[in-house]
Amino acid sequence: MPVLAAEVLRLLAPKPGEAFIDATVGAGGHAALILRATAPDGRLLGLDRDAEALAVARRRLAEFGARVTLAHGEFRDVAIRAREFLGGEEGSGAARPGVDGVLADLGVSSLQLDAPERGFSFRAEGPIDMRMDRSRGPTAGEVIAAMAERDLADAIHDLSDERHARRIARSLKAAVSAKALKSTRDLADLIVRATGYAHGRAHAATRTFQALRMLVNDETGNLALFLDAAPGLLRAGGRLAVIAFHSGEDRVVKAAFRRLTEPGAGFDALTRKPVRPTTEETTANPRARGARLRTIVRREAEDGETPAAEEW
Numbered sequence: 662m663p664v665l666a667a668e669v670l671r672l673l674a675p676k677p678g679e680a681f682i683d684a685t686v687g688a689g690g691h692a693a694l695i696l697r698a699t700a701p702d703g704r705l706l707g708l709d710r711d712a713e714a715l716a717v718a719r720r721r722l723a724e725f726g727a728r729v730t731l732a733h734g735e736f737r738d739v740a741i742r743a744r745e746f747l748g749g750e751e752g753s754g755a756a757r758p759g760v761d762g763v764l765a766d767l768g769v770s771s772l773q774l775d776a777p778e779r780g781f782s783f784r785a786e787g788p789i790d791m792r793m794d795r796s797r798g799p800t801a802g803e804v805i806a807a808m809a810e811r812d813l814a815d816a817i818h819d820l821s822d823e824r825h826a827r828r829i830a831r832s833l834k835a836a837v838s839a840k841a842l843k844s845t846r847d848l849a850d851l852i853v854r855a856t857g858y859a860h861g862r863a864h865a866a867t868r869t870f871q872a873l874r875m876l877v878n879d880e881t882g883n884l885a886l887f888l889d890a891a892p893g894l895l896r897a898g899g900r901l902a903v904i905a906f907h908s909g910e911d912r913v914v915k916a917a918f919r920r921l922t923e924p925g926a927g928f929d930a931l932t933r934k935p936v937r938p939t940t941e942e943t944t945a946n947p948r949a950r951g952a953r954l955r956t957i958v959r960r961e962a963e964d965g966e967t968p969a970a971e972e973w
C-alpha cells in the first residue's frame with residue numbers, strides 16, 4: 662500500500678473523467694488508486710527521474726491502457742510535461758484548462774532503498790552512488806571526492822541537522838585520500854567511528870546518508886521549482902498534495918503553501934496541520950513513519966471564470 666493512501670484519496674478527491682499528475686510515480690501505487698477512482702476515462706501523467714521505477718510503473722499501470730502517460734524527467738519540469746500531456750486541450754478552447762490534481766510523494770522509494778547496487782542504503786554493501794537518475798550526474802562518491810571539506814561539512818549539516826558534520830566531513834576526506842571509501846558499508850562504518858554513536862534510536866549514518874542523497878539529487882532545488890510551477894497547472898477546484906519525509910522538506914512545503922493561501926493568492930488549505938500516518942500504518946510499514954501530507958485547493962473564481970486560464 663502506498664504511503665497515506667486513504668488520506669491522499671480523501672484530499673485529492675479524484676472523480677470519474679478527471680486529469681491528474683503524479684509527479685513522483687515510483688512503483689505506481691498512488692497512481693493506480695487515482696486511475697481507479699477516475700475510471701472510465703480519467704487520465705494521469707506519471708513522472709519519475711528514475712528510469713527503473715518507470716519500468717515498474719509501466720508494468721503495474723498497463724491495465725489502464727491509454728489513460729496513463731509516463732515520462733522520464735524531473736518534477737522541476739512539471740509545467741513543460743503538463744503542456745505536452747494536455748497538448749490537445751491547449752488552445753483548443755477547452756472550457757477548463759489544466760488538471761484536477763497534482764501529487765508529489767517525495768524522497769526515496771522502496772525500490773531504490775532495497776536495491777544495494779543503487780547505494781541508498783547504509784544497511785547493505787553497494788557502490789556510493791545514490792543517484793535517482795542513473796543516466797546522468799556525479800555519484801555520491803564523486804561528490805564527496807570533489808567537494809572541499811568545509812563545503813561538505815556545511816552541506817551535511819544544513820541538509821540533515823547532523824551535529825557531527827565537521828568530524829564526518831574530515832573523516833570522509835581523509836578516507837578518500839587513503840582510497841578507503843569504496844562502498845556504502847565503508848561509508849556507514851566511517852560515520853559510526855567519526856560520531857561515536859552507533860546505538861541511538863536511528864543508525865548513526867541516517868542523517869549523513871539523507872544529506873548526501875539530497876545533495877546528489879539536488880532535492881532542495883527541485884522541490885522549490887516544483888512548488889513554483891505546480892499550483893499554476895490546477896483548474897479551479899484542483900488540488901495539490903505533497904508528502905514530505907523529514908522536517909526540513911516539510912518546512913519548505915509549509916512556507917510555499919502559506920504564501921499560496923494568503924488572501925488573494927487564490928488557494929485554500931485543506932490541511933491546517935500536516936496529516937501523519939496512523940500507528941496502524943507505521944506498524945505495517947515503518948518507512949511511512951516520517952510522512953507528512955499537506956494539501957491545498959485552487960479557489961473557484963467569484964465570477965465563475967477559471968483563474969488558471971490566463972496562465973494557459
Ligand SMILES: C[S@@+](CC[C@H](N)C(=O)[O-])C[C@H]1O[C@@H](n2cnc3c(N)ncnc32)[C@H](O)[C@@H]1O
Nearest residue numbers: 663685687688689690691710711735736766770
Ligand atoms: C516515495 S517514491 C514514490 C512512490 C509512489 N508514490 C508509489 O506509490 O509507488 C518517490 C519517487 O520520486 C522520484 N523522484 C524523486 N525526486 C524526483 C524529482 N525531482 N523528479 C522526478 N522524480 C523524482 C524517485 O525517483 C522515486 O521513484
